[in-house]
Amino acid sequence: EAAVTQSPRNKVAVTGGKVTLSCNQTNNHNNMYWYRQDTGHGLRLIHYSYGAGSTEKGDIPDGYKASRPSQENFSLILELATPSQTSVYFCASGDERLFFGHGTKLSVL
Amino acid sequence: GQQVQQSPASLVLQEGENAELQCNFSSTATQLQWFYQSPGGSLVSLLSNPSGTKHTGRLTSTTVTKERRSSLHISSSQTTDSGTYLCAIDGNNNAPRFGAGTKLSVKP
Numbered sequence: 001e002a003a004v005t006q007s008p009r010n011k012v013a014v015t016g017g018k019v020t021l022s023c024n025q026t027n028n029h030n031n032m033y034w035y036r037q038d039t040g041h042g043l044r045l046i047h048y049s050y051g052a053g054s055t056e057k058g059d060i061p062d063g064y065k066a067s068r069p070s071q072e073n074f075s076l077i078l079e080l081a082t083p084s085q086t087s088v089y090f091c092a093s094g095d096e097r098l099f100f101g102h103g104t105k106l107s108v109l
Numbered sequence: 110g111q112q113v114q115q116s117p118a119s120l121v122l123q124e125g126e127n128a129e130l131q132c133n134f135s136s137t138a139t140q141l142q143w144f145y146q147s148p149g150g151s152l153v154s155l156l157s158n159p160s161g162t163k164h165t166g167r168l169t170s171t172t173v174t175k176e177r178r179s180s181l182h183i184s185s186s187q188t189t190d191s192g193t194y195l196c197a198i199d200g201n202n203n204a205p206r207f208g209a210g211t212k213l214s215v216k217p
């Protein structure tokens with residue numbers, strides 16, 4: 001079974017601060033994705049990657065950066081966090097079938 | 110971009126009843142997956158079914174590609190089936206997009 005690990009599981013940040021969410025997968029998938037989930041919106045795609053060194057914008061990339069330094073790791077970076085970025089963030093990997101991490105609950109105060 | 114609509118938004122059943130969940134999408138899909146999300150939990154893939162009919166356990170998915178719709182049928186529902194069911198469709202650039210989900214509640 002594919003393993004996708006997110007860290008941290010919970011994060012409280014201050015407005016204007018920098019937040020980095022990390023994701024690691026151990027199944028050598030080329031594709032990795034970052035989504036956020038909010039009530040009434042389902043999962044919305046923020047950034048994704050086709051492999052090490054590549055990042056692509058999803059549907060709601062504003063205010064977020066992504067980094068894929070290796071096949072295994074994909075980070076989501078909030079340079080200047082805002083309260084509107086309070087959400088649950090999910091990382092997924094998979095080249096056909098998707099595998100999800102447990103999610104990161106982020107609160108920006 | 111790819112738009113994904115799921116219906117109904119919520120569904121309440123008595124244990125033992127069957128459930129029918131719908132997913133409609135706006136553009137041709139090469140990948141279609143159904144996921145289950147427990148309350149407060151992560152997503153688990155149930156079925157991958159871009160076309161035709163697939164069965165696994167009490168689940169049956171039927172996708173009619175040219176009509177851009179898929180259904181998930183849950184037979185003999187159990188209380189442990191309660192949660193949210195989401196469908197995901199790949200877009201033109203192969204990044205999956207999700208519907209808002211159907212929240213299923215099965216009463217004992």
